[in-house]
Structures are given as structure tokens and as C-alpha cells.
Amino acid sequence: MHVVDAEAAEPDGLRLRIPEPxxxxxxxxxxxxxxxxxxxxxxxxxxxVRPADIVDLGAEMIRVLDIHGDAVGPWAxxxxxxxxxxxxxxxxxxxxxxxRMLQAHRQGNTSFxxxxxxxxxxxxxxxxxxxxxxxxxxxxxxxxxxxxxxxPLVTMINQIYSxxxxxxxxxxxxVMYSSRDAGFFSISGNLGTQFVQAxxxxxxxxxxxxxxxxxxxxxxxxxxxxxxxxxxVFASTYHAPVILNIVNNQWAISTFQGFARGDSPTFATxxxxxxxxSLRVDGNDYLAVHAVxxxxxxxxxxxxxxxxVEWVTYRVGAHSTSDDPSAxxxxxxxxxxxxxxxIDRLKNHLIRIGEWSxxxxxxxxxxxxxxxxxAASEAERFGTLRSEHSSPASxxxxxxxxxxxxxxxxxxxxxF
Amino acid sequence: xxxxxxxxxxxxxxxxxMERDDRVVVFGQDVGYFGGVFRCTQGLQKRFGKHRxxxxxxxxxxxxxxxxxxxxxxxxxxxxxQFADYVYPAYDQIVSExxxxxxxxxxxxxAPLTIRMPTGGGIFGGQTHSQSPESLFTHVAGLKTVIxxxxxxxxxxxxxxxxxxxxxxxxEPKRLYNGPFDGHHERPIVPWSAHPLGEVPDGHYTVPLGSxxxxxxxxxLTVLTYGTMVHVAEAAAAESGIDAEIxxxxxxxxLDLDTITTSVRKTGRCVVAHEATxxxxxxxxxxxxxxxxxxxxxxxxIARVAGWDTPYPHAHEWNYFPGPARLGAAMRxxxxxx
Numbered sequence: 001m002h003v004v005d006a007e008a009a010e011p012d013g014l015r016l017r018i019p020e021p022x023x024x025x026x027x028x029x030x031x032x033x034x035x036x037x038x039x040x041x042x043x044x045x046x047x048x049v050r051p052a053d054i055v056d057l058g059a060e061m062i063r064v065l066d067i068h069g070d071a072v073g074p075w076a077x078x079x080x081x082x083x084x085x086x087x088x089x090x091x092x093x094x095x096x097x098x099x100r101m102l103q104a105h106r107q108g109n110t111s112f113x114x115x116x117x118x119x120x121x122x123x124x125x126x127x128x129x130x131x132x133x134x135x136x137x138x139x140x141x142x143x144x145x146x147x148x149x150x151x152p153l154v155t156m157i158n159q160i161y162s163x164x165x166x167x168x169x170x171x172x173x174x175v176m177y178s179s180r181d182a183g184f185f186s187i188s189g190n191l192g193t194q195f196v197q198a199x200x201x202x203x204x205x206x207x208x209x210x211x212x213x214x215x216x217x218x219x220x221x222x223x224x225x226x227x228x229x230x231x232x233v234f235a236s237t238y239h240a241p242v243i244l245n246i247v248n249n250q251w252a253i254s255t256f257q258g259f260a261r262g263d264s265p266t267f268a269t270x271x272x273x274x275x276x277x278s279l280r281v282d283g284n285d286y287l288a289v290h291a292v293x294x295x296x297x298x299x300x301x302x303x304x305x306x307x308x309v310e311w312v313t314y315r316v317g318a319h320s321t322s323d324d325p326s327a328x329x330x331x332x333x334x335x336x337x338x339x340x341x342x343i344d345r346l347k348n349h350l351i352r353i354g355e356w357s358x359x360x361x362x363x364x365x366x367x368x369x370x371x372x373x374x375a376a377s378e379a380e381r382f383g384t385l386r387s388e389h390s391s392p393a394s395x396x397x398x399x400x401x402x403x404x405x406x407x408x409x410x411x412x413x414x415x416f
Numbered sequence: 417x418x419x420x421x422x423x424x425x426x427x428x429x430x431x432x433x434m435e436r437d438d439r440v441v442v443f444g445q446d447v448g449y450f451g452g453v454f455r456c457t458q459g460l461q462k463r464f465g466k467h468r469x470x471x472x473x474x475x476x477x478x479x480x481x482x483x484x485x486x487x488x489x490x491x492x493x494x495x496x497x498q499f500a501d502y503v504y505p506a507y508d509q510i511v512s513e514x515x516x517x518x519x520x521x522x523x524x525x526x527a528p529l530t531i532r533m534p535t536g537g538g539i540f541g542g543q544t545h546s547q548s549p550e551s552l553f554t555h556v557a558g559l560k561t562v563i564x565x566x567x568x569x570x571x572x573x574x575x576x577x578x579x580x581x582x583x584x585x586x587x588e589p590k591r592l593y594n595g596p597f598d599g600h601h602e603r604p605i606v607p608w609s610a611h612p613l614g615e616v617p618d619g620h621y622t623v624p625l626g627s628x629x630x631x632x633x634x635x636x637l638t639v640l641t642y643g644t645m646v647h648v649a650e651a652a653a654a655e656s657g658i659d660a661e662i663x664x665x666x667x668x669x670x671l672d673l674d675t676i677t678t679s680v681r682k683t684g685r686c687v688v689a690h691e692a693t694x695x696x697x698x699x700x701x702x703x704x705x706x707x708x709x710x711x712x713x714x715x716x717x718i719a720r721v722a723g724w725d726t727p728y729p730h731a732h733e734w735n736y737f738p739g740p741a742r743l744g745a746a747m748r749x750x751x752x753x754x
Contacts, residue, residue: 137485168522178521185488186521190512196478197513202484207441207467214485226505230478237473340488398519399558401526401581404626404670 021256025326029333034312035059035266036338039066039285040073051277058268058278061312064287069348075291078129081355087128087286090148090351091120091343092368097143097153098317100372101160105321109159109384112174116141118316118334119249121286121342124148126245129293130183130215137185137198137216140175141247141315149182151374163383169390169397192218192225195244199234202242202300213241213300219384221252223267224260232308236274241300243293244276244308247283249315254328271308282312284339286346312339361371420616421608423565423593426456426532429574430494432620434464437492440578442469444479444496444532452604453498454534454593467599476506479529484514487527487583494578497533500587501547506531514583515558529602530577530584535563536644536691538591538601539724542730548643548692548723553585554668554701560625561668563587565646566596566613569666580625589643589691597644598651626670630679637685637750639677640702642666643701645689645738652744660687660749668698676702677709684715685750689743694722716753717747 022030034222042062045054064076071077079087098115105113116123123144127136136145146156155167159177162170168178178186185201188194198216203213218228223246235242246267250257261267271278277299281292290313296307316334318325383389393416396407403411420428434440442460444452448471451458458471458644472479478499483493497503503510514527537546545741553561560582564570570588575586591597595606596613631646636659639649646664653660661679682688686706688699699720706718721743729736 110501131731135489167524168520174519176520178524180524186517186525188513188520190508193481193509193513196481196509197488200482201489202485203482204441204486204489207486207726208489227477227481227509230475230481233473233475234478234482322697398523400560401518406669406671 009287019256019258021258021329023330023333024328025330027330029330031336031338034338035061037061037063039063040076042073042075044074044295047295048304049277050269051275054277055272058272058280059265061280061282062288062292062320063282063285064291065285065345065349069345069352071287072350075288078291078294079287081133081350081353083128084286084350085356087125088346088356089364089368090124090128090144091286091346092365093147093372094120094124094144095343096365096368096372097156098146100376101157102321104160104376108386109380110162110174111385112321113160114140114175114320115317116143118337118341119313120144120246121289121346122247122283122311122313123287125289126215126293129290129297131212131344133212134297135182135185135201135212135214136217137194137201137214138187139217139219139247140187140189141219142217143175146177146179146184147183149184151179151182151184153372154378155377157379158382161379161382161384162389163379164388164390165379165382166390169394171395191222192227194225196231196234198244199231199240199242202240203234203238206241213243213297213299215243215245217245217247217254220246220248220250220257220267221255221260223270231355232271232274232276235306237324239303239305241303242306243296243300244306245309246308246310247286247313248310249313251315251319251325251329253319253323268308268310276306276308278308280312282343283313284342285371286342289347313335314339323414417615418619418634419609419614420567421594421614422564422567422570422588423454423456425571425616426574426588427458427460428616429571430457430460431463433494433575433578434460434468436620438465439491440468440494441491442494443472443499445472445474447471447496448486450497450662454590456532456588457496476502477509480506480509480514480529480656483529483531484509484517484527487529488517488525492528493736494530494532497531500535500549501544502531503533503549507552510553510559510583510585511556515556518582519558526581527583528581530574530586532586532588534590535587536589536591536730537733538597538644540730540733543727546728548690550587550668550692551696554698560584560670561587562625562666563589563641563643563668564666565589565592565631565664566611567608567616568613569623569629572621573625573666575620576622576625579622580608584625587643591644592647596647598661599648599737600651601734623666625667626672628666628672628675629664629676630661632660632662632665634659635683636660637687637747638663638679638683639687639689639747640665642668643691645691645743648738648740649689651740652747655740656744656747658747660747671705673705673709680706680710681713684713686714687718687719687721687743687746687750689721689736689738691723693725694720695725697722716750719750721746
């Protein structure tokens with residue numbers, strides 16, 4: 001009978017669905033479709049679980065911190081108070097660093113900046129769950145990976161300023177850092193390319209019977225790129241020891257996450273067709289990010305294969321200094337985000353367990369502000385975009401391992 | 417010395433490189449158990465094991481993307497793209513990633529990969545098994561682009577490419593795999609066993625990237641070419657009676673400028689030939705280089721002989737292919753110019 005009904009309902013012509021976000025500027029923000037579980041409710045499987053046995057975890061949301069600030073459930077307990085305080089300091093450093101660099105951009109010390117306001121927990125907690133010699137293949141919004149690896153702030157600023165001490169010699173757009181020693185692969189700027197490279201690095205590590213793992217990063221929007229699917233099929237086929245991180249911060253510049261997600265309920269469920277263990281996590285919950293990252297790292301290191309993790313978070317700031325989100329989303333949307341602020345949540349937890357206070361917090365903020373200010377001043381002594389750079393002759397270096405004749409001639413022609 | 421086809425020489429190069437350096441890994445579609453659709457990797461998996469030579473999903477951007485990650489780790493991947501016509505899904509990984517990784521990271525990370533692919537036509541492959549995309553790679557800063565024309569050079573160039581610290585695009589003229597094809601498709605196939613360049617030294621040797629080879633010495637005019645067209649040029653010289661000096665460039669980037677300019681200074685006339693389509697082809701670069709460096713030696717305009725600017729047609733292959741008749745006509749016209 002249904003078949004007859006459906007046929008009778010055939011329209012005069014086909015209609016294409018063009019997705020629309022629930023709210024645009026002027027509308028009231030709406031997050032009612034966001035699937036959120038209560039903290040502590042989602043199970044913690046063993047690290048050798050078969051991906052097929054945890055398909056429910058692709059649609060649920062792993063959370064540790066509850067509404068009162070307590071750490072609850074099977075994913076709690078991976079961090080002691082000292083580690084939690086360090087995590088809070090990492091996140092504060094990212095936020096204060098971002099604010100200082102946005103100011104530097106307004107002052108003309110750099111051409112461009114990208115902040116990670118609101119999503120600091122994802123990279124900061126993840127990095128602390130890895131070993132120092134594991135390799136991350138980040139996007140441009142994972143400065144937290146460097147900061148939580150104790151990478152020198154002044155070196156980051158030297159790169160942002162393209163000054164005479166820029167380790168990348170003025171070649172890269174600001175924030176496109178590279179540091180092999182800090183386990184941070186060179187950022188491309190072309191979206192998604194690093195995701196499959198992470199799988200390759202992990203495959204190499206396994207080919208060499210090494211113990212290091214790789215961690216690949218991609219945004220919600222870039223999961224639509226074919227390289228996302230390339231990464232997934234290679235990771236699945238070879239059981240590469242890699243963590244595949246999707247940072248779902250809801251917005252790809254002005255495009256809401258529904259364009260990349262389509263009718264899939266979540267990004268984590270993308271992993272199911274590949275047979276990859278897939279988890280969806282509250283990305284603004286430092287404890288949940290650390291617990292799940294540790295789980296995925298242990299799983300990879302024990303040769304149980306890759307894990308796909310969707311970190312659900314929210315991009316509170318603009319995409320970059322070239323963007324104005326008030327043109328495409330309600331201005332109050334960031335303040336109604338149901339998962340709250342990662343720094344506030346960790347701070348409240350520490351206070352609740354008696355390991356932190358407002359006074360300590362204020363003191364910590366003041367210390368970090370001083371550290372960032374000093375780093376910026378030190379970097380400014382080496383120049384800014386407007387002043388001192390590396391030698392322009394150096395642009396001809398590193399195109400190849402050794403300078404070929406045609407580039408030698410061009411360098412001479414350029415007057416160097 | 418052993419008599420080899422170009423397929424056997426490429427296989428031998430892999431074997432030598434893999435034996436000398438356990439960081440060399442070989443992978444691509446059908447390259448593992450089966451040994452590649454052209455059999456260039458036959459026996460490698462059996463000899464070196466599945467962790468040194470293995471099959472991959474049909475995913476070119478994945479093949480090159482994971483190779484870049486492996487290169488960053490410290491391996492030296494040598495990967496096969498089944499046909500050059502299939503490389504385009506990997507183009508972003510090659511151009512935006514492999515080519516620029518050393519520069520953008522100031523040497524922090526490098527991509528010492530070799531990306532092999534059969535190129536060119538002459539096998540009735542139609543538009544998707546016949547293309548010559550070398551200029552899409554020579555245009556990209558950070559890549560090296562290599563095309564051998566014979567078994568001896570194929571082995572030496574491939575070993576040099578695998579040992580090179582930069583990404584190398586290694587184009588294998590598929591019509592030359594089993595013999596020195598000179599464009600006379602109507603004649604019986606000549607095997608490499610009957611050709612002196614089918615003599616391949618045993619063990620390790622390299623042909624340095626950036627060194628051209630004078631394939632045929634001559635005094636009348638210079639033919640700048642590479643790949644299959646080296647043998648076409650030889651036939652055209654023999655049939656036209658023109659004493660052509662045929663330069664087999666072997667490596668397009670880096671380019672052996674000295675060998676080019678020395679020859680054109682001597683002959684005063686120059687014809688540029690390639691199978692790839694004419695417009696913005698590598699021949700345009702060769703014309704520019706010659707006029708920049710040896711304009712005063714030129715007694716005639718530089719002629720270009722290339723594939724027509726059309727997709728490679730299946731049934732009309734021999735009307736498309738720049739064979740010895742077309743190349744010979746251009747050589748005669750260049751000689752006649754006063």
C-alpha cells in the first residue's frame with residue numbers, strides 16, 4: 001500500500017535540497033539538533049574492541065565533566081590534579097597568546113592570524129595524551145599542540161611576524177608552523193592533504209616496527225575533501241597506528257557543518273563504513289578529550305589500528321582575521337553554545353575538587369599574560385612583518401636539497 | 417652487462433635500490449603480488465617481503481599522500497601510478513605538498529619520493545592511456561622530472577631518482593618498454609636485445625639527474641627531444657639524410673643547459689620534438705632557453721614538432737603521433753631556411 005501511496009505522491013518535477021543552518025544573523029540561535037549525552041553515561045570499551053561492537057559510540061557523546069563540575073563515569077580519572085592545573089595553564093596560554101597575536105595583527109606586526117577561541121581543550125589535552133615523539137599532522141587551528149608540547153612562544157611569534165628569527169624564513173603564511181622536534185608536521189594551508197600524510201607516517205612507523213604513532217587533524221568542513229576518504233581507506237586497509245581527529249567546530253568559514261555532513265547523523269559515523277573505531281566526544285571537556293585521546297593512542301600503540309574521533313566544539317572567534325562571522329551567523333550564537341567554555345569548565349572542576357581557587361586562577365592568568373607579553377617583546381626585537389626579515393636571497397634555498405643551475409641564475413638575476 | 421628490456425631494467429633498478437637501502441619501499445596499484453600491469457615490479461614482493469613492496473587501494477592521492485608521510489618519517493618511497501593519465505587525483509599532493517614541503521618547512525621535513533608512471537602513446541590506449549603530462553610537472557618548483565629513452569638510462573636514472581633527496585617524477589615511455597620504437601608502427605617490433613642501449617650494467621650505477629646524452633652526433637642541426645621521440649628522431653635523420661645531432665635530454669628538470677647550447681652553437685639550427693601536446697609543452701621552454709642563450713648562433717627559427725592540441729585519439733593514433741615523417745619534414749624545412 002505504501003508503494004502505491006508513494007507513487008501517487010510523485011511531484012511534477014524534482015527538487016534539489018540545499019541545506020540551510022537553523023539560524024542566520026537576526027535569528028535566535030538553535031542547537032536543538034545537537035546530540036548530547038549526560039556526562040558519564042557513555043561506556044568505555046577495552047582498547048582492543050572491534051569497531052563493529054562500538055557503532056553506538058559514533059552517535060553518542062563521551063563526556064566526563066558534569067553540570068556541577070564533577071568528573072564522572074568510566075572515562076574519568078586519567079589525570080591527577082597537577083596534570084589538570086597544567087592543562088588549564090596550557091589552555092589559558094593558548095587563549096592569551098591568541099588575544100596578543102590578534103592585537104599584533106591590528107598593530108600591523110603580521111598580515112594574518114587564526115585564533116582557536118573556544119576550542120582550546122581539543123589540541124591541548126590531546127597533545128598531553130601523546131608521547132613527545134609521536135607526530136601530529138595538524139590544521140591551522142591546533143596551536144594548542146605546540147603550546148602543550150612546551151614549544152617556545154617566542155619561536156611561534158617569530159614565525160607569525162616573519163621576522164629575522166622566523167624558523168621558516170618568511171616563506172609561510174603566519175601560523176603555518178613546522179617543528180619536527182615538537183612532533184608538529186609542517187602546516188600546508190591546502191585543506192585535508194595532511195590527513196592522509198598522517199596515515200602514511202603511521203604506516204612507515206609500523207613498517208619499521210617503531211613504537212611511535214601519528215595523529216592526523218582535519219576540520220568538519222574539510223572532511224568533504226577526497227583526501228579525507230583517502231586517509232580513511234588507507235588507515236582501514238593497513239590498520240595504521242593513527243588517530244584521525246575531526247574537529248567539528250560547527251563552521252567552515254560561513255558554511256555550516258551540514259554541508260560536509262549531509263544526512264549523516266554525526267561526523268564520527270563516517271568511520272563506520274570503513275570499519276574504523278569511531279568515537280564522538282565533548283571537545284570542550286578537557287578530561288574527556290584527554291581520556292579518549294589516551295584510549296585511542298593506547299589502541300594504536302597496541303596494534304589495534306586507527307581510531308576516528310569527532311571532537312564536538314564551537315569556533316567562537318572568526319575563521320581568521322580576514323573573516324567577519326556576524327555576516328553569516330547570529331552574533332549571540334557563541335554564547336548559547338550548549339557545551340560551554342573549556343577553560344571555565346576545567347577551572348570549575350579544579351575548584352570543586354579543592355585544587356584551585358579564583359585567586360590562584362587570577363594569579364595564573366597574570367603570569368601567563370606576562371609570559372606572552374615578554375615573548376612578544378622578545379620577538380619584536382627580531383623584527384616584524386613591517387621591519388626585519390630573513391635575507392630575500394634565502395627564498396631560493398630549500399626549493400631543492402642543492403641549488404640547481406637554473407635557480408642559481410635566477411638568484412643572480414634577482415641581484416643576490 | 418646484461419641484455420634487458422626497459423621493463424627488466426626498471427625492475428633491476430628497484431632491486432638494486434631496495435638491496436642497498438632498507439628505507440626504500442615500493443607500492444602502488446597491482447605492484448605487489450602481481451608485479452604491476454607492465455610487470456616493472458615483478459618479483460619484488462617475493463624477494464623483499466610484503467613490508468617492502470605492496471599493493472594499494474585505487475587511490476592516487478592516497479598513494480602519493482601516504483608516500484609523503486612516509487618520506488617525512490624517513491623512508492624513501494618509490495610509488496607507481498598505473499598510467500600517467502591517472503595521476504591527476506594525486507596532483508594536489510604532488511604540487512602543493514611533495515614539491516613544497518622542504519621549502520615551506522625550511523628543511524624541517526622533506527619528501528624524498530620517486531613517483532613512477534608510464535607515459536606517452538603508441539599502444540592504442542586512447543585518451544586515458546596515452547598522455548604525456550610532463551610539462552604539468554616541469555612547471556612546478558621543487559619537482560624533478562625525468563624521462564629515460566632506453567634500458568641503460570632507465571636503470572641508472574631510476575636508481576639516481578630513488579637516491580635523490582627531492583621528489584622525482586619518473587616518466588616511463590610505455591611504447592619503449594619492450595623495444596626502441598621509432599614511430600614506424602607498420603613495421604615489425606625491434607626488441608631491445610638488438611639495440612646497444614639494451615646493454616645494462618650489472619649492480620649499482622647512476623645516470624645523474626640533469627645530464628643529457630648525445631644520442632647521435634651530427635653537424636647539420638640539433639634535435640632536442642626525450643623519451644620515445646629520441647628513436648623517432650633517429651629514424652627521421654636516417655630517412656631525411658640530414659646529419660642531425662640528437663640530444664636525449666633524459667632529465668627535463670634539472671635541464672642540462674651546457675649540452676644543449678654546445679650543440680646548437682655547433683649546428684646553428686634546432687628542432688624541438690615531443691609527443692605531448694604543443695601549446696605550453698616543454699618544447700616551449702626549450703625554445704625559450706635556446707634563444708636566450710644561443711640566439712646569435714641560430715641560422716633558422718626553431719621548429720617545434722609535437723602532438724596536436726587535441727585529446728589523444730584512439731583510432732587516429734598514427735595521424736596524431738608525431739612520427740618520423742612529420743619530424744623529418746620539420747628538419748628539412750629548418751635546413752632549407754635561408
